[in-house]
Amino acid sequence: MKRITFALSFFGLLLLASAADAQLFRRRPPVAPPPPSNAYTKPSPSSPTPTAPVVGPAAVITSSGQYMLDVQRAYLMQEQVKRSKLDTRRKAYEEWLYERAVTPTPEEFREEDRQEQLRRSQIDPPLTEIWSAKALNDLLLDMQRASSTSSYVPPVPIDDSILKHINVTTGRSPGLGLVRSADRLPWPYVLQGAYYQDERSKVDKLLPALARQAERGMVSAVTLREFMDAVRTLESKLRASIQDISSTQYVEAKRFVTQLHDAADILQEPNVGNYFTRWQPKGNSVEELVQFMTAQGLKFAPATIGDEPYYTALHRAMANYDIALHKSGSRSMASKRGSYRR
Amino acid sequence: MSRRSILFVFFVVTCSNVFGEEKRVAVGKCLSPTGMIVRREKGNAAWQVVRIAEPIFTEDLLLALPLGVLRFDNDMRMSFLADMDGRSPFPAIDSAVRIHANKEVDLDFTLDRGRVAFSNVKKRGAAKVLVRFHDQVWAVNLKEPNTRVAVEIYGRCPRGAIFSRDGKNSHSPVFDAVVIVMTGRAAVRIGNEEHLLHPPPKLCFLHWDSIDGAETPRRLPKLPDWSEPDDLGKLKVGLKFRQKIQRLQQFRKLVVGQSVSAAVETFLESNDPAKRRFAVYAAAAADDLRHLTQALNQPKDTDLCEDAVRAVRHWLGRAPGQDLRLYRHLTTAEKFKPSHAETIVQLAHSFAAEDIRQPATYELLTAYLRHDVTAIRVLAYWHLYRLVPKGRDIKYDPLGDKETIEAGYKAWKKLIPDGQLPPT
Numbered sequence: 171m172k173r174i175t176f177a178l179s180f181f182g183l184l185l186l187a188s189a190a191d192a193q194l195f196r197r198r199p200p201v202a203p204p205p206p207s208n209a210y211t212k213p214s215p216s217s218p219t220p221t222a223p224v225v226g227p228a229a230v231i232t233s234s235g236q237y238m239l240d241v242q243r244a245y246l247m248q249e250q251v252k253r254s255k256l257d258t259r260r261k262a263y264e265e266w267l268y269e270r271a272v273t274p275t276p277e278e279f280r281e282e283d284r285q286e287q288l289r290r291s292q293i294d295p296p297l298t299e300i301w302s303a304k305a306l307n308d309l310l311l312d313m314q315r316a317s318s319t320s321s322y323v324p325p326v327p328i329d330d331s332i333l334k335h336i337n338v339t340t341g342r343s344p345g346l347g348l349v350r351s352a353d354r355l356p357w358p359y360v361l362q363g364a365y366y367q368d369e370r371s372k373v374d375k376l377l378p379a380l381a382r383q384a385e386r387g388m389v390s391a392v393t394l395r396e397f398m399d400a401v402r403t404l405e406s407k408l409r410a411s412i413q414d415i416s417s418t419q420y421v422e423a424k425r426f427v428t429q430l431h432d433a434a435d436i437l438q439e440p441n442v443g444n445y446f447t448r449w450q451p452k453g454n455s456v457e458e459l460v461q462f463m464t465a466q467g468l469k470f471a472p473a474t475i476g477d478e479p480y481y482t483a484l485h486r487a488m489a490n491y492d493i494a495l496h497k498s499g500s501r502s503m504a505s506k507r508g509s510y511r512r
Numbered sequence: 513m514s515r516r517s518i519l520f521v522f523f524v525v526t527c528s529n530v531f532g533e534e535k536r537v538a539v540g541k542c543l544s545p546t547g548m549i550v551r552r553e554k555g556n557a558a559w560q561v562v563r564i565a566e567p568i569f570t571e572d573l574l575l576a577l578p579l580g581v582l583r584f585d586n587d588m589r590m591s592f593l594a595d596m597d598g599r600s601p602f603p604a605i606d607s608a609v610r611i612h613a614n615k616e617v618d619l620d621f622t623l624d625r626g627r628v629a630f631s632n633v634k635k636r637g638a639a640k641v642l643v644r645f646h647d648q649v650w651a652v653n654l655k656e657p658n659t660r661v662a663v664e665i666y667g668r669c670p671r672g673a674i675f676s677r678d679g680k681n682s683h684s685p686v687f688d689a690v691v692i693v694m695t696g697r698a699a700v701r702i703g704n705e706e707h708l709l710h711p712p713p714k715l716c717f718l719h720w721d722s723i724d725g726a727e728t729p730r731r732l733p734k735l736p737d738w739s740e741p742d743d744l745g746k747l748k749v750g751l752k753f754r755q756k757i758q759r760l761q762q763f764r765k766l767v768v769g770q771s772v773s774a775a776v777e778t779f780l781e782s783n784d785p786a787k788r789r790f791a792v793y794a795a796a797a798a799d800d801l802r803h804l805t806q807a808l809n810q811p812k813d814t815d816l817c818e819d820a821v822r823a824v825r826h827w828l829g830r831a832p833g834q835d836l837r838l839y840r841h842l843t844t845a846e847k848f849k850p851s852h853a854e855t856i857v858q859l860a861h862s863f864a865a866e867d868i869r870q871p872a873t874y875e876l877l878t879a880y881l882r883h884d885v886t887a888i889r890v891l892a893y894w895h896l897y898r899l900v901p902k903g904r905d906i907k908y909d910p911l912g913d914k915e916t917i918e919a920g921y922k923a924w925k926k927l928i929p930d931g932q933l934p935p936t
Contacts, residue, residue, distance in 0.1 A: 210602075210717060210719070210732065262667055262668040262688045263602070263688055264671065265671065265825070265829070265862060266602065266666070266668060268671075269821075269822050271898050298864055298865075298866035302866060409879070412876070412879050412880075414849075415851050416850075416851040416852075417854070417876060418674065418854065418855075421867075421872060421876065424872045424875070424876070425872065
């Protein structure tokens with residue numbers, strides 16, 4: 171009887187604590203961590219982070235209720251920190267620091283970025299990171315690591331039409347890229363001008379021929395050299411006209427020329443034919459795709475101009491699967507801990 | 513006149529009164545010396561000097577160059593606290609407000625940019641204020657007489673923003689705002705949350721940005737350095753301050769005697785670097801794009817380049833669509849080629865994180881170091897200085913002669929060869 175009374179009292183207090191908790195969050199937001207950069211409020215020992223006073227029924231909280239509060243606060247703080255970290259670089263204050271030349275060096279920036287790259291790749295990476303395949307490779311690596319510890323995760327299907335537009339690489343070259351779309355090259359506006367007519371015609375004629383040769387596994391050195399000469403001349407002409415076109419146009423055209431160079435690189439690989447056969451991305455689901463990439467030792471390569479939407483779609487599917495993988499992995503870790511305690 | 517005509521005219525007049533623009537109503541007066549504040553009526557591009565004791569009207573854009581004081585009829589007071597010297601943690605370089613007629617509150621205004629402080633100078637009782645900026649409307653209750661609250665905002669275009677000539681896919685700047693209670697007690701209501709603030713060292717500081725919203729209020733050990741008294745005569749009398757006051761007075765006299773544009777031009781031509789610097793920010797504050805562009809494209813010295821770029825970026829961050837305004841000015845008024853104008857506007861933004869990892873970005877910037885257009889050279893060097901600290905020792909002057917520029921370009925090219933990232 172005493173035990174029943176005690177249990178009823180205990181659960182009653184827990185319920186009270188939950189109600190108080192709900193009231194607390196309705197009335198006041200949780201304490202946020204200090205902002206990552208705020209010139210007004212540098213932290214000091216004499217001015218610890220203030221908190222709003224707790225009033226009303228929340229004062230009557232047992233230790234168990236306090237634990238639940240703390241867990242929820244920690245979770246919310248984590249979410250806020252996550253969000254604030256993601257968005258820090260897009261804030262006005264960052265631009266103000268850049269103007270005053272007090273930002274980290276590019277190397278410090280890259281190092282900092284590597285440390286949070288997975289979180290960014292999962293939640294809301296910039297499109298440029300998806301299209302450069304960075305976000306996809308971050309997720310791929312994470313999934314390859316996580317697969318050994320996770321329990322069952324529902325499959326996330328991938329449309330076959332998406333994988334046809336995804337480039338992969340062994341790491342030696344940037345993938346098929348423009349070789350895949352040799353018959354209908356997406357020439358940027360600037361390079362469609364009459365000034366580039368000769369080189370454009372040569373590339374339009376030579377690249378499809380090289381693609382067909384690569385498929386058969388026999389690329390002609392003469393044709394390839396002719397193609398590379400045309401690309402170099404194209405690049406020289408582009409550089410020479412840098413003063414006459416806008417920076418945006420130049421960057422777009424330069425990116426295309428770089429992809430033509432990448433095409434030349436991959437055509438020189440002895441196993442280039444594999445990109446059309448064995449190394450063509452396969453899988454009906456994200457899990458199958460990851461297994462395929464792992465078995466073949468492949469990574470994702472940057473998107474060819476025009477294939478960006480397929481990369482965005484694939485990223486979404488992979489991010490959803492990776493998040494589910496983590497959740498199932500944490501549950502399986504928790505159950506392991508529980509069994510250890512028993 | 514037929515009855516129908518009379519009714520029609522009556523209908524039109526009533527509609528225009530009900531649905532038309534707000535009328536200009538006098539709500540207070542200027543306490544600052546003549547010319548410290550200028551105003552611009554809605555739909556009018558010209559700035560007019562506000563004289564001491566002159567009435568202040570609603571819906572006029574009031575710009576302080578850079579300080580000013582207003583007194584309102586219902587015992588409210590407002591000070592402009594712009595900071596052209598860069599002492600503030602945030603760039604509150606110029607300050608401008610628009611007052612609104614509102615019988616529900618003691619003061620209703622839009623903070624267009626910069627920093628103002630408003631005070632409850634009633635003999636007794638609280639004062640209600642509505643502060644508007646960006647898409648925000650904050651209700652501030654100054655709980656007791658002599659409560660003084662400062663609010664400041666600034667904006668910047670986010671990194672990686674891409675400018676488009678047709679204005680499509682235009683980005684909005686991101687904004688930061690700060691509220692500080694300087695004296696008294698004030699309750700700041702933002703949406704469903706209300707924060708009670710006191711002066712330092714208590715909870716007095718509230719920070720908001722357009723990405724994460726408002727943070728929890730924080731303490732400051734003391735008031736910031738910029739919280740000077742309103743009266744210029746009471747300012748500290750160190751040499752630098754005296755010189756600053758002299759400059760302000762000279763500028764003010766030129767504004768009163770001639771115009772804001774003439775004052776800017778005179779100061780830009782001056783041999784005093786401090787005056788030239790002041791003029792650049794004043795040009796941006798007054799939307800004087802002609803002189804702002806001149807400072808960027810024909811600066812008198814290299815030091816001015818830094819301020820010109822910063823002033824342009826500050827101006828671009830004020831509101832959406834500023835980049836398109838600048839582009840149109842460059843092409844129509846300044847006769848830049850469209851491609852050059854587009855490049856200038858684009859380079860006034862920062863590069864995206866992904867761009868910083870690309871060798872092509874540095875190839876582009878180094879190539880621009882010897883561009884024919886000075887503004888492009890200035891902007892390219894401005895970015896390289898920040899992105900490649902190891903290149904800061906290279907002797908390059910965007911305003912130098914052809915040989916100097918070529919030598920600097922070659923040195924940068926040696927540091928960052930084509931196809932490579934800068935050394936770390």
